[in-house]
Amino acid sequence: MSGADRVEALLDDAACRLEAAGMSNAAGEARMLLAHQLGCSPSRFRIWPEALVGDDDAETFRTLVAARAGGRPLAYITEECEFWSLPLKVTPATLIPRPDTETLVEAAIACPLPEVARVLDVGTGSGAVALALAQERPDWYVTASETSGEALAVAETNASTLGLKVTFVEGDLLAPFHETDAWDLIVSNPPYVAADDPHLCCGDLRYEPQSALAAGADGLDVIRPLVAGALQRLAPGGWLLLEHGYDQALAIAALLKEAGFGSCFMQHDLAGNPRVSGGRRED
Known part of the structure; x- marks a missing residue:
């Protein structure tokens, strides 16, 4: 040679x-x-x-x-990233799944849900959370929504490659679904970074889709309507779980309480930072 x-x-x-x-x-x-x-x-x-x-x-x-x-992020060069021990395809159309988001999966599978639960992942990106849940709970009916058609295509490819059953729907937040839909669990890793956060200009974040990262002056512009609209789309006893920034737990607790959620809680990630908050439809 x-x-x-x-x-x-x-x-x-x-x-x-x-x-x-x-x-x-x-x-x-x-x-x-x-x-x-x-x-x-x-x-x-x-x-x-x-x-x-x-x-x-x-x-x-x-x-x-x-x-x-x-x-350039390693994941975008190799077009692969591991999440929840699943090898996922990622592209610049999707966020790069991070270990912190596994806290959302852990919280979801710990929820007291029916054995055959109806679960919705809002803003699925590469499909990481939805596919992890489908892997851990094969009896659940998992649906995932995504605003970006490009990202949705990546998620569908991941589901096909992994042989996991998830239904994918294109649309913004809860808009594709009827108010009469009764989900047992809604999860989301929404955009939650403040638009002027200097970290958006650093490291891998420079290359990731800004629409999947930033959400207004305080980072809550997507979370507010999601919390406000989720309660009426949950079955009685159903749960809403949200990933958020380390400094947003108190604000999100207030939003959940204002919307009428009960049994509210917050869960830390492996680094000890507040990472996931949730609440339950009590009626």
């Missing part, structure tokens, strides 16, 4: 470039990028570090490394 590069040399060079760009897991990301390019597992490189990589693959790999060093 003329002019081929050794895996070990490619990875060492890539790790140096990524580390210089400030990546905290430079060596790990280098392995993931090369594995993506070669269509193999990163563990392969530990077994055969002396293996050779052809010129075309090596050149493309260096291009991927340059994109990552420039700040």
